[in-house]
Amino acid sequence: MKLIYRDQVWELRPGMTVRDAIRKVGLDPEEVLAVRNGQLINEETLTGTDDEIKLIAVISGGGQ
Amino acid sequence: MKCSICGQPAILNLRHHMLRLCAPHFMEWFPEQVARSIKRYRMFGPQDRILVAVSGGKDSLALWDALLRLGYQADGMYINLGIKERSCHSQTSDGLSQPGDYSGKSLERVRAFAAQRPGARYQVVDVAAEYGLNVPDLARRNHRSAKMCSLCGLVKRHIMNRAAYQGGYAAIATGHNLDDEVATLLQNALHWETGYLARQAPVLPSTHPRLVRKVKPLARMYERDSAAYALVQGIDYIYDECPYAEGAKSIFFKKLFNQIENLSTGTKSQFYLQFLKARQQGRIAFPQLEAGEEDDAPRSLLRDCDKCGQPTSSADLCAFCRLWEET
Numbered sequence: 301m302k303l304i305y306r307d308q309v310w311e312l313r314p315g316m317t318v319r320d321a322i323r324k325v326g327l328d329p330e331e332v333l334a335v336r337n338g339q340l341i342n343e344e345t346l347t348g349t350d351d352e353i354k355l356i357a358v359i360s361g362g363g364q
Numbered sequence: 365m366k367c368s369i370c371g372q373p374a375i376l377n378l379r380h381h382m383l384r385l386c387a388p389h390f391m392e393w394f395p396e397q398v399a400r401s402i403k404r405y406r407m408f409g410p411q412d413r414i415l416v417a418v419s420g421g422k423d424s425l426a427l428w429d430a431l432l433r434l435g436y437q438a439d440g441m442y443i444n445l446g447i448k449e450r451s452c453h454s455q456t457s458d459g460l461s462q463p464g465d466y467s468g469k470s471l472e473r474v475r476a477f478a479a480q481r482p483g484a485r486y487q488v489v490d491v492a493a494e495y496g497l498n499v500p501d502l503a504r505r506n507h508r509s510a511k512m513c514s515l516c517g518l519v520k521r522h523i524m525n526r527a528a529y530q531g532g533y534a535a536i537a538t539g540h541n542l543d544d545e546v547a548t549l550l551q552n553a554l555h556w557e558t559g560y561l562a563r564q565a566p567v568l569p570s571t572h573p574r575l576v577r578k579v580k581p582l583a584r585m586y587e588r589d590s591a592a593y594a595l596v597q598g599i600d601y602i603y604d605e606c607p608y609a610e611g612a613k614s615i616f617f618k619k620l621f622n623q624i625e626n627l628s629t630g631t632k633s634q635f636y637l638q639f640l641k642a643r644q645q646g647r648i649a650f651p652q653l654e655a656g657e658e659d660d661a662p663r664s665l666l667r668d669c670d671k672c673g674q675p676t677s678s679a680d681l682c683a684f685c686r687l688w689e690e691t
Contacts, residue, residue, distance in 0.1 A: 330623075331622055341375065342377055356591065356595060359543070359587065359619070
């Protein structure tokens with residue numbers, strides 16, 4: 301499965317939870333939301349072989 | 365993980381509320397929470413006209429959306445500060461990288477948002493067109509580039525207040541969320557900024573007929589929930605933070621709070637709400653408002669700015685006019 305965050309892409313083994321996948325690549329699960337096929341998914345969701353999961357940063361530091 | 369209400373698959377685990385929600389129930393829950401805050405802090409009434417400060421980011425657009433869904437007369441106000449991307453790219457929520465200017469893309473998001481919602485009205489103030497310089501150039505001329513965020517805040521507060529007063533709005537609503545509030549609170553506590561600690565609140569009351577009341581209807585909402593609402597609602601928002609916010613202290617403190625929250629769920633909420641409660645009950649007290657803060661200085665300290673007429677605690681010009689005079 302693929303995990304995508306900004307310009308970075310990671311190939312990870314399927315079968316772990318989204319939370320574990322986020323931690324595995326060194327990110328904080330509190331700071332990202334996971335989207336699969338355009339739908340928000342919770343962090344306990346198990347990842348599948350063909351999944352492409354995009355992580356959206358939660359923190360912003362000031363409006364334009 | 366199943367929705368606590370209907371048992372369908374949950375999209376979000378709101379641990380701090382001990383609640384897991386599916387998309388439809390989350391979309392009901394979020395505006396309900398906003399409505400609850402508006403009522404609890406007596407922010408404004410159902411007949412009041414509200415001016416929403418919109419930046420093109422998730423929080424302000426989520427707030428505007430929720431207010432419209434709740435039936436409030438909420439108009440948007442976008443201030444084009446003229447901010448360009450410093451390096452390579454900016455992402456929108458669709459994940460596409462585009463070269464270009466940050467403010468322009470933010471404005472596009474505001475326009476697109478309003479276009480999709482019949483009855484959503486907004487106004488735009490272009491700082492460069494109106495005053496002759498955009499904010500980054502203004503900062504450079506004043507040798508205040510290192511303090512862009514405070515200068516930017518000054519410009520936005522002045523223009524927002526003027527527009528809200530002239531437009532007859534009952535309140536200015538901003539998208540500050542709980543994470544913004546706790547980051548600010550901790551920074552102020554670390555430096556014992558008693559003046560700021562005295563007035564940090566979901567509502568900043570008006571202290572002068574020409575100073576419009578300011579409200580933060582998302583002050584109790586976790587930033588994560590605000591982002592989730594924007595995503596599920598399909599709001600196309602500016603994904604990256606302001607280029608000048610890179611390395612900002614507020615981001616450091618937000619990350620710190622997230623680490624604490626991982627260890628102890630609900631800490632953010634407790635820190636903020638218990639602070640408000642302790643201050644309200646007089647268990648902690650700070651000196652009253654001081655001169656120099658034009659937003660909320662006591663009425664007795666305010667006079668009219670010689671140039672723009674907006675209330676100021678300074679002897680001649682308000683901070684905003686002084687800034688342009690010095691440029």
